[in-house]
Amino acid sequence: MEGGCSIKGKKILFLAPSFFGYENKIKDKMEQMGAVVDFYDERSVTKAFDRALLKVLPSMFNKKTSRYYDDILEACKNNKYSYIFVIKCDMLTEEILEKFHVIFPKTIFCLYLYDSVKNIKGVSKKFKYFDRILSFDRQDTLKYPDMKFRPLFYIDEFKKELRTDNKYKYDISFCGTIHSDRFEIIKEVIDICKKMKLSFRNFCYLQSKFIYYFYKITKHEFKYAKKRDFSFFKASSQEISDVVDESRVVLDIQHPKQTGLTMRTIEMIGMNKKLVTTNAEIKEYDFYNSNNILVIDRKNINILDEFLLTKYVPLDANIYEKYSITAWIDDVLYAIE
Structure with missing residues (x-):
């Protein structure tokens, strides 16, 4: 920074x-x-x-x-x-x-x-x-x-103190736009959660019903999908923050053509939240901790029991500051002398 x-x-x-x-x-x-x-x-x-x-x-x-x-x-x-x-x-x-x-x-x-x-x-x-x-x-x-x-x-709505009660409504949650192979991965995670007797909360957003019908024709994983599986209205940042706060672990699925970290990933820093992600690039970042972040193979998904059971390890204060929206604006608009 x-x-x-x-x-x-x-x-x-x-x-x-x-x-x-x-x-x-x-x-x-x-x-x-x-x-x-x-x-x-x-x-x-x-x-x-x-x-x-x-x-x-x-x-x-x-x-x-x-x-x-x-x-x-x-x-x-x-x-x-x-x-x-x-x-x-x-x-x-x-x-x-x-x-x-x-x-x-x-x-x-x-x-x-x-x-x-x-x-x-x-x-x-x-x-x-x-x-x-x-x-x-x-x-x-x-x-x-x-x-x-x-x-x-992460924006201010995603800045929360580390929870100590260890009582969550959901074991794993996903909130995001459906694109690429995201829905296919989500379906696999749902099956894994059922076998492990874990609660899974997902908010799958599609930009329009036209896209839903287009995917029904072009994507095999949409063959048995129902309109009720998706929202055609965006959730507010506060609604997403509330779901994340009630989740033990958050699932992140980056676009397969991207290596940069999604907004959801960075928001988990502010929320003091454990993350399961398909993005192996995250291991190169200064906040990476294998206790807090589990990298999974999108072609061979495996969610480990021990990862779900261990508690979140807090990060250094300077990391929380570095990824705040205020520090981000400062960096982007850094004066050129």
């Missing part, structure tokens, strides 16, 4: 896609830290079907995006920003970024990636427009010399 940055009194243009309300948490925290923040959705499209198209054909929306950002530039052109802070940058084109640099020549441009470079079509071509680039993916930072490694954060 580089730290030492104070954004008090700074004016920030913040451009981020909608991701489970975290964009609002970041904005609110920057304002609590004393910054003046203008926030706009980084994406000109918000419908689930359009977002799905965006992943494969981002250029399809270039004209719409250009008009969208022209309106933003017109509204903001007279503001003197200290930072333009962009998350992901999958819709901002090079042409639009050039316009931003013409209008804001003295502003520091910061980019944060919570997805791997290979999953954001064309993003590496845009790196030249940013003074500061950070990523949650340690492997990406080894490939791109100008990219700084900065894992994600």
